Amino acid sequence: MTEKHSVMAEAQPFYFEGNKVGILISHGFTGSTQSMRPLGEAYAKAGYTVCGPRLKGHGTHYEDMEKTTYHDWIASIEEGYQWLKERCDTIFVTGLSMGGTLTLYVAETYPDIKAIIPINAAIDIPDMENMQHSNIRFLDAIGSDLKNPDVTELAYDKTPVQSLKEIVLLMKKVKENLHTVTCPALIFVSTEDHVVPPENSQIIYDSISSRNKQIIHLKNSYHVATLDNDQQLIIDETLKFIDKIRNKINA
Known part of the structure; x- marks a missing residue:
């Protein structure tokens, strides 16, 4: 599938070469890499090798997104994984919203993943289940659910109904295989989220087979927590978590 529209400046993929520990970062549904760049x-500043792929059909125009499937989004994240594999011995994965769904997918598919950090990950959104049956081609935007009024997410101003059908399929696929996830997991969930019901994170916590797992509740952010008031908390806790896992590996 060739994208007709050019990639927006802030939606470009990002790559930072650092040490032998890689972090794969995925943005969410209708969003862009802008939400994950901070x-x-x-x-990267902490020394890690970082890869933030742009998911196919994202960061250009919603008409491009309409033509992509969840297989395209998986392929985008797998390309990033392969890029890190060539450079790193150890790989961690994190993602927001559908990026969290893809994070779980990667852990289900690649047992060498050392740990995952899903942020407001989506595996069951009844609203999307219902909206996918709409006769309208494009629905209203779902992006930029932020508590901080001074920040805006770079996301589409329309949501293709065809894309809702694809994310519903992806969520179903990932949810069915959650029990196969055994790596350590640090799960972030916003107490108030107007896109993904917060109980998704509890279902993930209960369903994965990881012995080392914890949930951190974000009380001061809505859905796009990576750009919201808890951004620094997410960064600090993630670095602490990765550090702990690395020390265990090297012990």
């Missing part, structure tokens, strides 16, 4: 930059 995290990527912070992790």
Whole structure:
């Protein structure tokens, strides 16, 4: 699938070469790499090799997104994984919203993943289940659910109904295989989220087979927590978590 529209400046993929520990970072549904770049930059500053792919059909125009499938989004994240594999011995994965769904997918598919950090990850959104049956081609935007009024997410101003059908399929696929996830997991969830019901994170916590797992509740952010008031908390806790896992590996 060739994208007709050019990639927006802030939606470009990002790559930072650092040490032998890689962090794969995924943005969410209808969003762009802009929502994850502050995290990527912070992790690169800490010395890590970081890859933030742009999911196919994202960061251009919603008509491009309409033509993509969840297989395209998986392929985008797998390309990032392969890029890190060539450079790193150890790989961690984190993602927001559908990026969290893809984070779980990667853990289900690649047992060498050392740990995952899903942020407001989506595996069951009844609203989307219902909206996918709409006769309208494009629905209203779902992006930029932020508590901080001074920040805006770079996301589409329309949501293709065809894309809702694809994310519903992806969520179903990932949810069915959650029990196969065994790596350590640090799960972030906003107490108030107007896109993904917060109980998704509890279902993930209960369903994965990881012995080392914890949930951190974000009380001061809505859905796009990576750009919201808890951004620094996410960065700090993630770096602490990765550090702990690395020390265990090297012990």
